[in-house]
Amino acid sequence: KLSARLQQIADRLPVGCRLADIGSDHALLPVYAVQSGVALYAVAGEVNEGPYEAASRQVAEAGLNIKVHVRKGDGLAVIVKGEVDTITIAGMGGALIASILSAGADKLDGVNRLVLQPNVGEDIVRRWLLDHNWFLLEESILEEDGKIYEIITAVSEPEAAALNELLYQERKLPGGAVLTKELLLMMGPRLTQQPTNVLITKWESELDKLNKIRKSVASSNQEASREKEQQLAGLSHQLKEVL
Ligand code: SAM
Known part of the structure; x- marks a missing residue:
């Protein structure tokens, strides 16, 4: 089997x-x-x-x-x-x-x-x-x-x-959040059409991981890390909105 x-x-x-x-x-x-x-x-x-x-x-x-x-x-x-x-x-x-x-x-x-x-x-x-x-x-x-x-x-x-x-056309969700092409590539253009509990669980856990990385990067004051932190913050914000 x-x-x-x-x-x-x-x-x-x-x-x-x-x-x-x-x-x-x-x-x-x-x-x-x-x-x-x-x-x-x-x-x-x-x-x-x-x-x-x-x-x-x-x-x-x-x-x-x-x-x-x-x-x-x-x-x-x-x-x-x-x-x-x-x-x-x-x-x-x-x-x-x-x-x-x-x-x-x-x-x-x-x-x-x-x-x-x-x-x-x-x-x-x-x-x-x-x-x-x-x-x-x-x-x-x-x-x-x-x-x-x-x-x-x-x-x-x-x-x-x-x-x-x-x-892969950008999609506006009922709450106003936008599933951009980048997010659709990450999360799946078809999976996000009919999100299941497993999909939500996956992205909640990814969001958690992302925020942990963000925190560790944010505590560094290197310029490159700062930039990375900004990017991660943007992504985490987008994800939170679409979930
Ligand atoms: N496809 C099976 C499955 O899904 O259960 C086995 C997955 S196993 C984790 C990954 C296999 O891919 C390994 O046996 C590895 O030797 C093989 N592999 C890795 N790179 C490969 C390549 N370039 N060409 C052929 N096989 C490769």
């Missing part, structure tokens, strides 16, 4: 997809996707020896060697152009996810869906998708074992630029 987080990622795969799961670790996701009949075929990519071996073992035990190919390599280097139409990258930082996508840009031809689950730096992933004209189709947020995870699904779509522009 998959964790709730991996299950939600699996639920975002289109039936009949050809999947590459990059940074697959134990290959739980590709094995499940093929076993459940959702994926026709899957590649499990791993850059590190330990997880690569764990993935190979898992696939062999499941008797899926023909349908799940475990490959060792960095990011999208493990896939051949045109081989897959869906890519999942989960359980790493947003900056790493974005750098994997950028480094493998030539492999994205023919890929029409990305399901991404950054552990931190969700804004970096949203910014990457926006800059590279991937339409942000869906976002979800869940809490498992005391941790909060966001899952971001994007599709290639000819009208992506125009659709994203609408999605």
Whole structure:
């Protein structure tokens, strides 16, 4: 049985997809996707020896060697152009996810869906998708074992630029506060359309962290710190208003 987080990622795969799961670790996701009949075929990519071996073992035990190919390599280097139409990258930082996508840009031809689950730096992933004209189709947020995870699904779509522009348009909230594009990139343009308790919990805790950093910076009298404190104060004020 998959964790709730991996299950939600699996639920975002289109039936009949050809999947590459990059940074697959134990290959739980590709094995499940093929076993459940959702994926026709899957590649499990791993850059590190330990997880690569764990993935190979898992696939062999499941008797899926023909349908799940475990490959060792960095990011999208493990896939051949045109081989897959869906890519999942989960359980790493947003900056790493974005750098994997950028480094493998030539492999994205023919890929029409990305399901991404950054552990931190969700804004970096949203910014990457926006800059590279991937339409942000869906976002979800869940809490498992005391941790909060966001899952971001994007599709290639000819009208992506125009659709994203609408999605990231500055929004005025009923109380008068404004969700700027920067805030939408941080908090999620779709998540903020229907805020759940988990979303509120996440940002209340982020606000707490921010204010602690602010206080520690404020006690320094260096000019650069002062400036940083001003920025953080502005952000914390904005966040408080929109929550
Ligand atoms: N995707 C699984 C999940 O969500 O449960 C495993 C997440 S695990 C925390 C992150 C994995 O990504 C590690 O096994 C690590 O070796 C792998 N990884 C990190 N950088 C990578 C890269 N550039 N290319 C492929 N795999 C990478």
